[in-house]
Amino acid sequence: xxxxxAQKRGLGAAIWDYLTTVDHKKIAHLYLYAxxxxxxxxxxxxxxxxxxxxxxxxxxxxxxxxxxxxTMHGTTxxxxxxxxxxFALMNAVVPLQIGARDVAFPFLNSLGFWLFLxxxxxxxxxxxxxxxxxxxxxxxxxxSTTSPGHGVDYYVMGLQISGAxxxxxxxxFLVTIVNMRAPGMTYMRMPLxxxxxxxxxxxxxxxxxxxxxxLFLMMFDRMFGSAFxxxxxxxxxxxxxxxxxxxxxxxxxxxxxxxxxAFSDIFSTFSKKRLFGYSAxxxxxxxxxxxxxxxxxxxxxxxxxxxxxxxxxxxxTMAIAVPTGIKIFNWLFTMWGGQIKMTAAMLxxxxxxxxxxxxxxxxxxxxAAAADYQYHDTYFVVGHFHYVIVGGVVFGIFAALxxxxxxxxxIKLNEKLGKLAFWPFFVGFHLTxxxxxxxxxxxxxxxxxxxxEGQGLETGNMISTVGAFFMAxxxxxxxxxxxxxxxxxKKADGDAWGTxxxxxxxxxxxxxxxxxxxxxxxxxxxxxxxxxxDGKEGMTPAEPLGDIHMPNASFLPFMMSLGTFIAGFGFIYxxxxxxxxxxxxxxxxxxxxxxxVRSVKDDLGHHIHKEEIEEDIKKGVAK
Amino acid sequence: xxxxxxxFRSLLxxxxxxxxxxxxxxxxxxxxxxxxxxxxLLLDLMLISIAIMVFVFxxxxxxxxxxxxxxxxxxxxxxxVPKQTEGNHTLEVIWTVIPIILLxxxxxxTVQATFDLADQSSQDExxxxxxxxxxxxxxxxxxxxxxxxxxxxxxYIPVGERVYLDMKASDVIHSFWVPAIAGKMDTxxxxxxxxxxxxxxxxxxYWGHCAELCGPSHSLMDFRVxxxxxxxxxxxxxxxxxxxxxxxPETASAKEGQELFNNNxxxxxxxxxxxxxxxxxxxxxxxxxxxxxxxxxxKENLVDWIVHPDEIKPGNKMPANIVNxxxxxxxxxxxxxxxxxxxxxxxxxxxxxxxxx
Numbered sequence: 009x010x011x012x013x014a015q016k017r018g019l020g021a022a023i024w025d026y027l028t029t030v031d032h033k034k035i036a037h038l039y040l041y042a043x044x045x046x047x048x049x050x051x052x053x054x055x056x057x058x059x060x061x062x063x064x065x066x067x068x069x070x071x072x073x074x075x076x077x078x079t080m081h082g083t084t085x086x087x088x089x090x091x092x093x094x095f096a097l098m099n100a101v102v103p104l105q106i107g108a109r110d111v112a113f114p115f116l117n118s119l120g121f122w123l124f125l126x127x128x129x130x131x132x133x134x135x136x137x138x139x140x141x142x143x144x145x146x147x148x149x150x151x152s153t154t155s156p157g158h159g160v161d162y163y164v165m166g167l168q169i170s171g172a173x174x175x176x177x178x179x180x181f182l183v184t185i186v187n188m189r190a191p192g193m194t195y196m197r198m199p200l201x202x203x204x205x206x207x208x209x210x211x212x213x214x215x216x217x218x219x220x221x222x223l224f225l226m227m228f229d230r231m232f233g234s235a236f237x238x239x240x241x242x243x244x245x246x247x248x249x250x251x252x253x254x255x256x257x258x259x260x261x262x263x264x265x266x267x268x269x270a271f272s273d274i275f276s277t278f279s280k281k282r283l284f285g286y287s288a289x290x291x292x293x294x295x296x297x298x299x300x301x302x303x304x305x306x307x308x309x310x311x312x313x314x315x316x317x318x319x320x321x322x323x324x325t326m327a328i329a330v331p332t333g334i335k336i337f338n339w340l341f342t343m344w345g346g347q348i349k350m351t352a353a354m355l356x357x358x359x360x361x362x363x364x365x366x367x368x369x370x371x372x373x374x375x376a377a378a379a380d381y382q383y384h385d386t387y388f389v390v391g392h393f394h395y396v397i398v399g400g401v402v403f404g405i406f407a408a409l410x411x412x413x414x415x416x417x418x419i420k421l422n423e424k425l426g427k428l429a430f431w432p433f434f435v436g437f438h439l440t441x442x443x444x445x446x447x448x449x450x451x452x453x454x455x456x457x458x459x460x461e462g463q464g465l466e467t468g469n470m471i472s473t474v475g476a477f478f479m480a481x482x483x484x485x486x487x488x489x490x491x492x493x494x495x496x497x498k499k500a501d502g503d504a505w506g507t508x509x510x511x512x513x514x515x516x517x518x519x520x521x522x523x524x525x526x527x528x529x530x531x532x533x534x535x536x537x538x539x540x541x542d543g544k545e546g547m548t549p550a551e552p553l554g555d556i557h558m559p560n561a562s563f564l565p566f567m568m569s570l571g572t573f574i575a576g577f578g579f580i581y582x583x584x585x586x587x588x589x590x591x592x593x594x595x596x597x598x599x600x601x602x603x604x605v606r607s608v609k610d611d612l613g614h615h616i617h618k619e620e621i622e623e624d625i626k627k628g629v630a631k
Numbered sequence: 632x633x634x635x636x637x638x639f640r641s642l643l644x645x646x647x648x649x650x651x652x653x654x655x656x657x658x659x660x661x662x663x664x665x666x667x668x669x670x671x672l673l674l675d676l677m678l679i680s681i682a683i684m685v686f687v688f689x690x691x692x693x694x695x696x697x698x699x700x701x702x703x704x705x706x707x708x709x710x711x712v713p714k715q716t717e718g719n720h721t722l723e724v725i726w727t728v729i730p731i732i733l734l735x736x737x738x739x740x741t742v743q744a745t746f747d748l749a750d751q752s753s754q755d756e757x758x759x760x761x762x763x764x765x766x767x768x769x770x771x772x773x774x775x776x777x778x779x780x781x782x783x784x785x786x787y788i789p790v791g792e793r794v795y796l797d798m799k800a801s802d803v804i805h806s807f808w809v810p811a812i813a814g815k816m817d818t819x820x821x822x823x824x825x826x827x828x829x830x831x832x833x834x835x836x837y838w839g840h841c842a843e844l845c846g847p848s849h850s851l852m853d854f855r856v857x858x859x860x861x862x863x864x865x866x867x868x869x870x871x872x873x874x875x876x877x878x879x880p881e882t883a884s885a886k887e888g889q890e891l892f893n894n895n896x897x898x899x900x901x902x903x904x905x906x907x908x909x910x911x912x913x914x915x916x917x918x919x920x921x922x923x924x925x926x927x928x929x930k931e932n933l934v935d936w937i938v939h940p941d942e943i944k945p946g947n948k949m950p951a952n953i954v955n956x957x958x959x960x961x962x963x964x965x966x967x968x969x970x971x972x973x974x975x976x977x978x979x980x981x982x983x984x985x986x987x988x
Contacts, residue, residue, distance in 0.1 A: 071847035071945040144844045150820060151803040151845060239821030245804065246819065279702070285718035310806060310817050310842075312825035315749035319742045326734045330727060333687075337726040338718075340694050346713050347704045358699065365691055369684040376737060378744035379676045381669070381814020382662045385806060385842040449663050450656030451810045453842040456850035460925065463838075464657040 028561040030114035031521050035121050036099035036416060040409075042125050043092030049132070050084035051483060053077050058440075058476040061469050064461040074457040075142040076159065080131075082145030083163065086259070087170055088128040090397070093405045094266050095121075095177055098205050100416045102181060104512035105202045107190025107530065109523045112183040114559040115606075120177035122569035127170025130576055134162035144455060146256070149237035149248040153229045158580055161230055165576040168223045169569075171216055178212025181205055190511070191550040192530030196290070199510045199534075200276075200283060203290050204269030207297040208262050214301065215258035222251035231583050246311060253304035261300040264396065265293060267404025268335060271357050273510065274411050275339050278354040279346030280507050282534060285338040292331035292338075299328045309380040318377040325375035332368055336361065351505070352426025356407035359434050363399030367392060370445065385455075388448030394441045406430075406486070413493075414500035418518040421493045429485035436478025443468045443475075502631060509534035514547045520630040522556045525549075525621055546631060556616040564602045571598030652678075660838040662810040667837075668793075668830035669748055669813030676744050683733050748814065751826055754795045762786065764798040766805030766818035768845055769852040769947050770911045770924065779904040780871040783911030784924055786839075786856045787975065789864035793828045806843035809856050815842050831858035836920055836978050847946035853924040857975045870972035874914055876903040880968050888965030891958050899949070902969065910949060917970040933963040 026034060056077055060068045069077065103111055111117050134140045141163035143152035152160045185206045189198070198206070226248065228234040235241035237248050276283045283289060305313060305321040339361065348354070370392040374383050383389055406429075414420045447468045452459055459465045503513040514536045515524060526549030532538040539547055575595025581588040624630035652663045652674075665671040753759055763774040764786075773786045776797075788794045798807055800818040808815035809829065816827040831837070841852035859867065880886055892900075899910035919928060923944060926932040935942075937959040940949040954962065970976075 071850070075844070075847055075849075142847075148804055148844070154803065239823070245821070246823065279713070281713050282715040282717065284716060285723055288718065288723050310815050312817060312819065312823070315746045318745050318749075322741055322745065323738050326738055329734060330730050333730045334723070334727060336691060337694075337722070340691070340698055341716075341719070341722065343698045343702055344694075345716065346702050347708065347711060348699065348702050349704050361695055362692060365688060369688060372684065372734070372737070373677065373680045376676055376680055376741040376744075378741060378748055378814070379673050379680065381748065381816070382673050382677070382810060384815060385844075446655050449652075449661065449810075451660040451662065451838065451840065453808065453840050453850075455844045457847070458850050460853075462657070463660055464655075 025561075027566050028118075028563045030110070030118045030559050030561055030565075032099045032103050032111050032114070032117060033416070033518065033521070035117050036096045038121050038125075039092045039096035039099060040416070042121075042128065043089050043096055046084050046088035046128060047093065048483070048487075050081055050089050051480065053081035053084065055476060055480055057081060058473040060457070061459070062473040063470070064463075064466055065458050071457045072139075072142065075144075075455070076135075076140040078455055079141045079144055079147075079159075079163070080135075083131065083141070083167070084128075085397075086145065086263070087167060087174075088124075088131070090263050090401050090405070091174060092124055092128075094208075094263065094401075095124075095174075097201075097266060097270065097405070097408050097412065098177075098181055101412055101512060102184065102202055102205050103188070104415065104515065104519065104523060105199045105510050106185065106188060106193055107511050107524060107528045108184065108188035109527075109556065110559065111180050112187055113180050115562055115565060116176050116180050118562065119565035119568060120173040120180065122565050123173030123176065123572065124170045125173075126569045126573040127166045127168070127173060130169060130573060131162055131166030134159055134166075137162075146252055147226070147248075148252075149226070149229070149245045150239070152226065152248075153237050160226075161580040161583075164223050164227045164230065165580055168220065168227070169572050169576060171219055171223070172572075173569075174212060175216045175220070178209040178216070182209040182213060185209070190524075190527050190530050193511075193535070194530075196287065197530055197533045197535070199269075200272035200286075200289055200293075201266065201269035201510075204265040204267075204272075204293050207293050208265045211258045211262045211265070211297050211300060215255045215262065218251050219255035222248060222255065225251070227579070231579060246308075249308055249311060250304070253307045254301075257304040257307065258297075258300045260393075260396070261296060263401045264404075265297065267401055267408065268293065270404055270408035270411070271339065271360060272342075274353050274357045274407055275342045276534075277411070277505060277507050277509055278349045278351055278357075279343045280349075281342055281346040282509075282537075283338070284341040284344070285334075286533060288334055289338050292334045295331040296328060299324065299331070303328065306375060306377070306380070309377045310384045322375050322377035326372055329368060329372050329375075336365060336368075349507070351410070352421065352423050352430065353407045353410035355427055355430050356403050356410065359430070360399060360403040360407065363395060363403060363437070366442075367395030367399050370395060383448060385453055386448030387444040387452045387454055390454045391441045391444035391448065394437075394444070398437055398441070406433075411505075412512075414504035414517045415512050416518065417494070418499055419493055419497040420500050420504060421489050422497060425485060425489035425492060429482050429489060431482070432478045432485070433482025436475045436480075436482060439475025440472050440479060441475070443471050447472070503536070509537040511535055511547070514539075514631075516629060516631050520624055522558055522616055522621075522630075525625060525630050526553055527551050553618060553621065555618055556621065557613055558616060559613045560611055562606075562611070564606050567602045568599050571595045571600075571602065574598065657838075659811050659835055664811060666831060666833050666835065667809075667812030668832070669828075670811055671832075672744055672747065673814055676740055679740055680737055683737055687730070687733065748827070751795065751828075753793060754826070754828075759793065759795065760789070761795040761797060762788075764796045764807055764818065766798070766800040766807065766841065766845075766852075768802050769841070769848040769944055771807070771839075771841075771852070771854045772912065775868075778868060778872070780868065781901070781904050781912045782871070782914055784854050784921070785915075785919060786854065787864065787867050788829055788831060788856060788858050789861040790831050790834055790858050792861065793830045795826060795828045798825045798827070799823065803845050804843050805841045805845050805852070807839065808842040809837050809839040811837050812856060812858075817843055829856065831856070834858055834860060834978060836975070848944040851923075851925050851944050853921070855920050857978065859975055859978075863974045867972050867974040870974065871914065872904065874903045874971045876901075880965055882964060882968075884961050885964040885968050888961035888963070891954060892962050892965055895953050895958075896962070913966060913969065915969060915971040916966045917968055918972070918976050928967075930960070930963050930967060933966065934959045937962055 060066055139157045139159045141159040143155050225236040229236055235243045237243050237245050272283050303325045306325045309318050374380055410421050452465050500517045502516045504517050528547035529550035575592050578588045578591030655663045665674045761776040765772040772783050774781045798818040800820045806815050806817045812829050812831050816825050837856040839854040899908055901908050901912050902914050922933050923936055939951050941951045
């Protein structure tokens with residue numbers, strides 16, 4: 009069902025369409041809307057934090073609320089904004105880049121999204137039911153296990169549910185990339201974005217189970233009286249830190265690698281050049297992913313692991329700078345000798361290089377284990393990880409959205425407004441976070457509700473707060489741009505930028521829901537560019553025109569996720585009153601019932617007939 | 632005193648960097664103004680890493696700006712198709728090998744410093760002081776091993792000597808950090824004891840923070856390290872060992888205060904060398920730089936604190952309204968009079984409002 013038909017049938021039908029869709033392009037929209045919303049919520053929390061720290065001894069919000077604010081800002085931005093926005097890009101682009109008609113498991117794709125959304129909603133419901141989680145996004149035991157109220161319970165259940173969604177999504181993309189590539193699309197011809205999604209999905213597969221285990225242990229500690237983290241009863245609080253960071257460190261690569269891939273595609277497209285050192289780039293991506301698992305304990309240098317463990321993890325961490333440096337130089341040399349076209353997408357990408365380089369360098373500084381005794385848990389660390397996560401991930405998301413927006417929505421984002429949003433955000437970003445490195449060294453620990461007067465920290469904090477307002481202005485201009493462009497911009501071409509190199513630019517913007525009329529034949533790296541250089545209009549098909557088999561829409565993923573959501577509340581509140589176990593059984597009943605329906609009901613999908621496709625081609629919505 | 636790294640200071644870049652960074656922060660608090668062995672060693676390590684990073688950054692930025700200026704698309708050349716370069720092995724080897732060398736240059740002093748700061752070889756020697764540090768929500772307790780001395784919130788150490796700290800926490804994880812003297816170390820609950828050492832170069836009152844999120848009043852869990860000359864430290868030890876917890880105060884109000892204190896507060900607090908109770912040890916309270924780690928040492932503040940500790944440090948365990956305001960005032964008179972030693976009182980304390988300001 010195309011969007012046009014849905015609109016004719018009214019709003020209700022459109023909503024039903026989105027609730028049941030298994031189309032990767034619509035799921036990408038859903039991830040984008042949800043992730044965008046959570047990004048704004050997380051941003052609002054950030055602004056409240058910066059207002060509180062505007063001046064010494066401030067009393068804008070209370071100490072307890074402040075801790076809830078920092079916890080929710082971190083958790084929201086990582087799990088509910090950055091992750092889904094990356095999944096939006098993965099869904100929108102990867103099947104197109106490998107010449108597939110959908111992902112390997114469309115039903116699971118939808119399930120992954122709804123689990124994430126219900127997990128995220130659950131986490132945010134805590135604001136209205138007596139207090140959000142307040143033990144930091146790292147949720148260290150025993151502060152978390154002894155935190156009063158249900159805030160931390162919401163953290164545990166919310167992340168467990170949304171984490172399951174992420175794990176499902178990761179497995180799905182792994183299988184998709186292994187199995188669904190078009191003829192001729194060998195591994196070493198995959199665009200860098202697809203490569204990095206492949207590596208990221210592998211990281212998700214191995215990293216998220218550690219979080220799942222940690223969350224289950226914490227769930228049993230808090231809700232069922234176990235004592236995994238309770239030293240008084242023979243448990244061990246440090247185990248949580250290890251489990252969290254065995255997940256948590258790969259997580260930062262899960263966040264940044266897909267954007268490294270996006271930057272590679274963008275630099276190449278807007279320099280009109282093939283990516284410099286393609287195989288080195290692939291190798292560096294895989295190496296970063298691999299090393300990402302070897303360094304988790306560098307978050308724990310001050311825990312008291314001893315000099316041997318600290319030294320090993322210090323040197324291993326420094327090693328990651330080498331493949332990252334290779335990438336930076338390859339990007340620079342991709343542009344070298346090219347024809348750089350400064351679009352909004354390119355502007356964000358170009359700004360990423362110095363910003364991320366600074367973040368990477370403070371990363372190496374932090375890796376020096378002994379020096380970390382001074383940096384650890386101070387604003388130096390806050391400055392560092394915002395330089396990599398904002399300067400890398402957020403800049404990357406903005407760049408990638410500008411770049412692929414025409415492919416996702418059939419229109420470009422307005423270029424002028426795009427650049428107008430960039431400048432305040434860019435300036436504000438450096439104002440906010442650069443000074444924080446110095447604040448940390450001057451003796452300001454992170455997660456401080458107030459700093460005292462007369463410690464020389466006033467000016468730095470004021471500058472930081474001013475910068476945050478600039479970032480807010482940039483974000484609002486971007487949001488305005490989305491609305492403005494939806495109303496005013498013209499329909500984009502299939503090859504929207506005119507210099508597209510990869511398969512997604514070979515089909516109309518937006519693509520028909522079956523993507524490719526005929527599966528394309530890939531004849532080299534940058535397949536579309538290869539054909540263009542041979543003077544051809546589009547791709548050579550690898551199959552005759554015929555009926556296309558597509559999966560059916562399904563409401564079951566929504567119901568299954570709703571079931572876990574209800575059961576989640578049951579788990580949280582059965583501690584107070586056993587009557588809540590009813591919710592556990594009801595929720596689990598919905599989940600298992602839906603799974604039963606899925607198992608016994610044959611769903612063989614449907615076929616799109618040759619005639620319909622020929623009609624689409626005539627109308628110009630398929631190619 | 633200084634390691635081989637100290638020699639780097641003479642290099643031009645280093646002295647420039649040092650000069651620049653030294654402009655940052657408050658004396659006795661900033662990690663950039665080291666006044667102890669650990670902090671100095673770590674600042675040197677930081678300077679090495681910053682110098683390497685600045686070097687790399689300058690090169691990256693030089694290429695970056697050259698590329699952006701030189702290869703921007705020019706008007707009339709929109710149809711030009713640049714050469715599709717695959718890569719360049721020589722260049723790729725260069726930008727792989729040089730970073731590896733630079734990282735090795737950084738890795739060696741890193742490992743050295745890491746082992747240096749973990750060195751506990753002199754802890755068991757005669758005359759070496761070890762203090763048991765306990766982090767509590769939201770105060771610090773210091774128990775001087777084998778000395779029958781216990782204090783809270785203020786740690787007295789002799790200048791120029793290594794003082795070892797055996798650290799743990801009584802509730803959640805805290806982190807002990809005195810930036811101007813040394814790096815930080817977490818205090819873990821249970822029997823998981825961490826050891827670090829402090830060595831201050833100069834007499835002074837140094838500011839300490841808790842650096843690991845430990846609850847609502849995490850940011851208010853400040854403490855001080857008072858470094859005094861070895862002679863004065865001996866005097867201090869003697870004074871502390873001779874504290875008479877029962878000593879009669881002078882004024883009538885303070886006497887009543889003592890009575891009230893003994894009846895209402897002694898179940899948690901202690902005066903003299905008793906080990907950690909539920910609440911801080913209040914020995915030498917009258918000479919403390921701050922009340923509860925953060926408030927100016929005035930009677931008014933103390934009365935507010937005794938009556939409503941929850942409003943000043945949210946989530947802390949001292950109950951509110953144990954005594955009324957009038958009684959609190961008497962207790963304050965008693966506590967403000969607890970001056971068990973003169974050592975350290977002559978030092979300028981940070982953040983005390985100075986007369987000339």
